[in-house]
Amino acid sequence: MLASILLGIVIFAYATFMIVRFVKRSRQGKCAACELNKSCQSGCSVVTPEQRHNMLQDMK
Numbered sequence: 001m002l003a004s005i006l007l008g009i010v011i012f013a014y015a016t017f018m019i020v021r022f023v024k025r026s027r028q029g030k031c032a033a034c035e036l037n038k039s040c041q042s043g044c045s046v047v048t049p050e051q052r053h054n055m056l057q058d059m060k
Contacts, residue, residue, distance in 0.1 A: 039056060 039059070
C-alpha cells in the first residue's frame with residue numbers, strides 16, 4: 001500500500017516537472033530553448049554566415 005502511494009507521488013511529481021519544463025521552454029521560442037543554440041547551423045537567427053563563423057571561432 002505504502003509503496004504504491006510513493007510510486008504514485010513520484011510519477012505525479014515527474015509529470016509535473018516535465019509539464020513545467022515544457023511550458024518554460026515553449027515560452028522561450030524554438031531556438032532559444034534548444035541546447036545547441038550557440039553552435040546551431042540551421043540558421044534560426046538572422047546572423048549572417050560570416051558572423052556565425054566568427055562567433056564559432058570565438059567560442060573555441
